[in-house]
Amino acid sequence: MTIRKTLIATLLLLGQAAFAQQHAVETLPDSIILPTTVNGTVTFKEWCTSNKCNDNHMRARLTPNTTFKLDGKALKFQEFRRGYAAMRAGDDSYALVVYETDTNTVTTIEISR
Secondary structure, eight states: OHHHHHHHHHHHHHTTGGGOOEEEEEEOGGGEEOOSSTTSEEEEOOOOOSSSOOOOOEEEEOOTTOEEEETTEEEOHHHHHHHHHHSOTTOSOEEEEEEETTTTEEEEEEEEO
16 A cells, blocks of 8 residues: 555656646747846737737746747757847747746747748
């Protein structure tokens, strides 16, 4: 019985990250403010087309495990930041920011043109 309880407790602790709730926010690249380092905080605002928009900016932490994609290519943070800075404002592009709500950390930032 003790082995069974230990096994169940171990599986629950190991699987806890798999149950983390994630939220995806579609936004315009112009609405994202990137930090200078990968350990900083990114600020973004949800893209809204209706009258019931939330004008508040959201903030979430970046980590070394955050995935950065520009036009479908996975890039390191500094390369992603350079590509992001080279984009023209008002381009027909969109961004998707995925973050874990429990830890408030960004898992993926993807920008496509």
